[in-house]
Structures are given as structure tokens and as C-alpha cells.
Amino acid sequence: MRLPRILLAMLATFALVVGFMPTAHADDITATYIVELKAGVSAQAVIPTLLGSDAKILDKVISGGIATLTASQAKALESNPYVKSVRQDTQVSTSATRAVKAKASTGTVSASAIQTNAPWDLDILDSGNATLDGRYTAANDGNGVTVYVVDTGLYRASAQFANITVAAGSGFGVANPDSSDCDGQGTAVASLIAGSTLGAAKGVTLIPLRVLDCDGSGFASDLLSALDYIVANHTAGTPAVVVIGLGTDAMTDLDTAVQNVINAGLTVVVAADFSPVDACLSSPGRVPGAITVAASNSSNGEATDTSYGSCIDLYAPGQDVSIADITGSTSTATGSGTAYSAGLVAGIAAQVLHANPSWTPAQVWTKISALAVSGKITGARSANKLAGVGSTYDSFVKASFQDFLGRQPTSSELAAQSNALSSGTVSVSSYLDKLSRSDEWLSAIVTKMYQDTLQRGPDPVGLAGWVSALKSGQWSVAQVASFFYASDEYYKVYAGNSASSWVTLLYQKLLNRNPDPLGLAQWINQTNNPQYGRSWVAYNFYQSQESRMRRVEALYQTLLFREPDPTGWPFWTGTVLQTGDLVLATQIAGSQEYWEKAHVRY
Numbered sequence: 001m002r003l004p005r006i007l008l009a010m011l012a013t014f015a016l017v018v019g020f021m022p023t024a025h026a027d028d029i030t031a032t033y034i035v036e037l038k039a040g041v042s043a044q045a046v047i048p049t050l051l052g053s054d055a056k057i058l059d060k061v062i063s064g065g066i067a068t069l070t071a072s073q074a075k076a077l078e079s080n081p082y083v084k085s086v087r088q089d090t091q092v093s094t095s096a097t098r099a100v101k102a103k104a105s106t107g108t109v110s111a112s113a114i115q116t117n118a119p120w121d122l123d124i125l126d127s128g129n130a131t132l133d134g135r136y137t138a139a140n141d142g143n144g145v146t147v148y149v150v151d152t153g154l155y156r157a158s159a160q161f162a163n164i165t166v167a168a169g170s171g172f173g174v175a176n177p178d179s180s181d182c183d184g185q186g187t188a189v190a191s192l193i194a195g196s197t198l199g200a201a202k203g204v205t206l207i208p209l210r211v212l213d214c215d216g217s218g219f220a221s222d223l224l225s226a227l228d229y230i231v232a233n234h235t236a237g238t239p240a241v242v243v244i245g246l247g248t249d250a251m252t253d254l255d256t257a258v259q260n261v262i263n264a265g266l267t268v269v270v271a272a273d274f275s276p277v278d279a280c281l282s283s284p285g286r287v288p289g290a291i292t293v294a295a296s297n298s299s300n301g302e303a304t305d306t307s308y309g310s311c312i313d314l315y316a317p318g319q320d321v322s323i324a325d326i327t328g329s330t331s332t333a334t335g336s337g338t339a340y341s342a343g344l345v346a347g348i349a350a351q352v353l354h355a356n357p358s359w360t361p362a363q364v365w366t367k368i369s370a371l372a373v374s375g376k377i378t379g380a381r382s383a384n385k386l387a388g389v390g391s392t393y394d395s396f397v398k399a400s401f402q403d404f405l406g407r408q409p410t411s412s413e414l415a416a417q418s419n420a421l422s423s424g425t426v427s428v429s430s431y432l433d434k435l436s437r438s439d440e441w442l443s444a445i446v447t448k449m450y451q452d453t454l455q456r457g458p459d460p461v462g463l464a465g466w467v468s469a470l471k472s473g474q475w476s477v478a479q480v481a482s483f484f485y486a487s488d489e490y491y492k493v494y495a496g497n498s499a500s501s502w503v504t505l506l507y508q509k510l511l512n513r514n515p516d517p518l519g520l521a522q523w524i525n526q527t528n529n530p531q532y533g534r535s536w537v538a539y540n541f542y543q544s545q546e547s548r549m550r551r552v553e554a555l556y557q558t559l560l561f562r563e564p565d566p567t568g569w570p571f572w573t574g575t576v577l578q579t580g581d582l583v584l585a586t587q588i589a590g591s592q593e594y595w596e597k598a599h600v601r602y
Contacts (some may be wrong), residue, residue, distance in 0.1 A: 128391025200347025245339030
């Protein structure tokens with residue numbers, strides 16, 4: 001590619017102005033420097049000449065490079081016309097501590113994604129009001145979302161990661177040859193994101209990027225290299241979260257790099273400093289587009305040693321939380337730090353992106369902010385928001401009320417049902433069964449039957465009788481429907497008062513097609529045969545495979561907002577013959593797919 005003329009002219013000027021970098025004196029001490037170029041200057045074109053062929057080129061998150069220089073060489077570069085800034089590399093470090101206590105993994109997770117005996121830091125996320133009940137229920141598991149963990153690497157042998165995808169990742173810097181973890185913080189953070197019993201979003205794909213050594217220390221240059229790697233290797237449009245559990249003193253170039261990761265469409269979650277200072281004094285926590293997280297404790301107080309201030313976006317559990325440890329595959333520990341708070345928020349972000357994979361980082365933050373509980377942190381010196389996934393049952397109750405009853409629950413109904421479900425007093429299946437047999441929904445079913453057949457609303461006595469029969473189980477929906485279609489009122493008034501016209505309407509109403517000649521003749525004969533009659537014929541039409549397939553399709557469209565899949569359609573079509581329509585509705589509404597879609601809707 002031909003370089004623009006202006007760049008060629010600048011390069012020529014550079015040769016005249018700078019010439020060769022000053023030769024180092026024997027007593028000059030070398031150090032690593034980060035050189036950021038001015039806007040519009042190509043790092044690929046300039047850095048090899050400017051810093052030498054061994055320099056690390058950065059061209060995704062900033063335009064610049066990393067090289068070993070003497071102080072005099074660095075000083076000379078400051079006056080170069082292409083250079084925006086020259087900064088000696090600075091140290092970055094972990095934002096957490098751990099008190100290792102080997103113990104068994106915490107909690108169990110059921111097929112319905114309700115985790116019992118959950119650690120407090122997970123438990124509090126789904127309460128909706130910052131209270132504890134010993135359980136954790138996620139809106140979804142974050143499947144399909146990638147989370148880049150920029151930290152100390154990952155201990156892959158931990159049982160917490162046995163059932164998730166962990167990519168190879170990479171290491172950055174001489175001290176970090178690969179993505180393994182010899183410090184422990186990266187493993188701990190990852191376990192809070194996706195651990196089988198410790199994680200907030202147990203289905204994400206983890207990519208560990210190691211920028212800190214075995215002592216939890218590293219350099220800003222390695223962090224910049226990791227961020228550049230993310231943007232260079234991430235597939236645009238794929239939902240992803242970047243969690244950074246470390247920081248350093250304020251660095252403009254690091255802030256720029258993080259903002260450019262966000263501009264590339266990745267949601268960035270940053271741990272605030274784990275020291276009681278203003279969070280606006282450090283990078284990258286002060287970046288406005290990043291989600292910067294402070295730590296809270298189990299009493300909903302501001303955690304000891306968390307930073308604070310206007311650059312904090314919200315709090316999340318971070319003091320004495322349960323984490324995976326690197327001393328053994330089943331070892332866990334208790335730890336404190338803002339890095340752990342950031343890990344939990346990264347898990348929440350993954351849930352939001354699972355439900356809304358095309359959302360921008362700003363949209364993800366808006367949802368996280370809306371899910372957070374306000375005003376619960378005592379002694380808060382920052383935005384008083386406690387991270388959470390919302391009261392997960394609120395969305396489910398709202399969706400099921402709308403789908404079964406055609407309305408939203410009142411505030412008292414919502415509170416009562418959500419509390420009963422979240423506490424385990426009532427199971428999801430029992431709740432749905434009660435809803436499906438409520439007078440309100442059964443009245444709606446019977447009213448529709450009146451309108452579909454008799455083209456009128458029900459009379460009070462008739463409505464009450466049919467509802468009672470359905471509620472008690474005396475008759476099934478199929479039986480009641482057949483009674484309506486076989487009634488004298490329907491047959492004589494609306495179905496032409498002949499077996500031929502009546503059977504033709506059954507084809508059209510229940511099978512959505514006109515009859516074939518052979519089938520029509522057969523059903524007319526059975527209608528006129530006293531051994532069978534209209535009720536028998538109507539019931540067999542209603543329970544035919546064609547009719548059941550249509551009813552299953554209608555339930556998919558109503559509850560799941562899609563057409564049935566090739567596997568589900570025949571399965572549920574066979575099931576409804578054995579269980580009946582009411583049970584079929586509750587089974588589909590009790591599925592994980594319905595649960596997740598309820599959280600997208602509400």
C-alpha cells in the first residue's frame with residue numbers, strides 16, 4: 001500500500017529532525033518505555049524506524065510501541081513530531097487478597113438452574129432487595145458470551161471449570177510465558193464469573209490473559225499488549241466482556257487503550273483500587289466508558305479498603321467471598337478485593353449479553369444499572385448501587401401472568417408469588433399448575449370456546465359449570481371442546497344443520513384445511529352412526545395428530561415466540577395426548593427457554 005504523501009513528508013522530516021537516536025552513554029541505565037504516537041500516525045510505519053526492529057508495536061488500542069531505551073533516548077523522543085507521549089513503564093498489581101482455606105465446593109445446582117446452599121456473594125445477587133435466602137438463580141448462564149480475564153492467568157485443573165470452555169489464552173511479558181496461574185487471583189476471579197458452584201454465569205467461554213507474575217505484579221506495557229491482543233483477535237459482533245482486576249496510577253495512554261476496547265464493542269469491567277482512596281486517581285478505573293466496581297461486604301456495607309468516589313459505578317460483593325484456589329483441584333478459599341467484585345459484575349454482564357447479544361457496552365451498562373439495588377450500601381462514598389441480576393422470579397411471574405391470564409400481576413401478587421418462589425416455599429411446577437387451573441385462566445379458555453363455536457359470550461351459570469368441571473379434572477380441555485362442537489346450538493345454528501357441513505367445519509376449524517373426499521365420507525358415516533355420534537367425532541378430531549400439532553404450535557408461538565423445532569414438535573404432540581392441554585402449557589412454561597425469554601421480556 002502506498003503511504004499518503006503527508007506521511008512520506010513527515011518521515012523525511014523525521015530523518016532530518018531526529019536522525020539517529022542518541023547513542024547511549026556507558027553509564028545510562030535502560031528501562032522499558034511506552035511511546036504513544038499522535039493521532040493519524042501509523043505505528044506499523046513509524047515504530048520500527050523510531051524504536052528499532054525489536055520494539056513491540058501497538059496498533060489496535062493505541063498507536064505506538066514498547067521498547068527498551070535509555071533515559072536520554074526517551075528524552076530525545078519527546079520532541080519528535082510524531083510522538084504524543086513517552087512514558088516509562090509503570091507497575092500494576094492485583095486488587096485482592098486471599099485467605100486460603102481448603103474446603104469442599106459450595107452449593108448444588110439443579111436442572112432448573114436454582115443453586116441451593118449458595119455462597120452469600122451469589123445469594124445476594126438474585127434477591128432484588130439485597131437480602132439472603134441461601135439460594136441463587138440466574139436469569140441465564142451466559143452461554144455464547146466470551147469473557148476475557150486479564151489477570152494472573154488460570155489454574156485449569158480447578159473443578160470449578162470442569163464443565164465450561166476455557167480457551168488457550170496467552171501470556172504477556174517475560175514473566176508470563178503462558179496463561180497458567182501461579183498467583184491465584186486470576187483463577188479466583190474466573191471462578192466468580194463461571195465457576196460451577198461459585199460463578200454468576202456458569203456457561204460462558206473464558207479466555208485467560210496473563211499480565212501479572214507469581215507475586216501478582218506486572219507492568220502497564222503488558223496490560224497494553226493484552227488489550228491490543230484482544231481487539232486484534234476478537235471477532236467483531238461476537239458478544240464479549242473484558243474484566244480487568246488490576247490497575248495503576250493515572251495513565252492517559254492506558255485510559256485511551258481501554259476506551260478503544262470499548263469502542264470496538266466489548267464491555268469492559270474494571271476493579272477499582274483495593275485501597276481507601278479516590279478511584280479517579282487510578283487507571284483504568286477512571287475511564288468513563290468502563291464499568292468500575294467497588295467492593296461491599298455481607299452486611300451490605302462498604303468493604304474495608306475499597307476505593308470510592310465519582311468514578312465508581314456500583315458495588316458488588318468483594319469482602320470475604322468464596323473463591324477457587326490454586327492449591328488443588330477442589331480447593332477453595334475466602335478472599336477480599338475489588339477484583340472479585342469485578343468478576344461478579346462481569347458474570348452479570350455476560351447474562352445481559354446472552355439475552356441481548358447485539359447490545360453495545362453502553363446498553364449493557366444501562367441494564368446492569370437498572371438491575372442493581374439502590375440505597376442498600378451503608379457508609380457508601382460512591383454511587384449507592386449494589387450489583388445484582390434482579391429478583392429473577394419477578395420477570396418469570398410477570399411473563400407467566402401475561403401469557404396465562406392476559407394481564408400483569410398487581411404489586412401484591414408480584415411480591416407474594418416472587419417471594420414464595422425465591423424462598424422455595426412453592427416450586428415452579430406447583431406455581432404453574434395453580435396458574436393453569438385458576439378460575440381466571442379457565443374462564444378465558446371456556447370463553448374462547450363459546451366464541452369459537454357459538455359466536456357469543458358465556459352465560460354466568462354455564463361459565464361457572466364448565467370452569468368447575470375443568471378445575472376439578474372431571475373433564476379435560478379436549479372433552480369440553482368436543483362438547484361445544486357437538487352441541488345442538490353449534491350444529492343447528494352455525495354448522496349448517498347437516499353432517500356434511502358440520503364435518504367440513506371441523507376440518508376447517510381444527511385442522512385448518514378442507515376435507516379430503518375419503519375422510520369426509522368416513523366422518524359423515526360415523527357422525528350419523530348412533531354407535532359414535534357427534535361427541536365422539538368431535539373429540540377424535542380435537543385429539544387427532546393434526547389438531548394436536550396445531551395446538552403445540554400455538555403454544556410455542558404464545559410462550560416461546562417461535563415455531564416448534566423438529567425434535568420438540570413430535571415430542572410435545574405425543575405428550576399432550578397423555579397429559580392434556582393444561583399440563584402441556586405448564587411444561588413448556590417450566591422450560592429453561594421460557595425462563596430465559598421471560599427475562600428478556602421483563
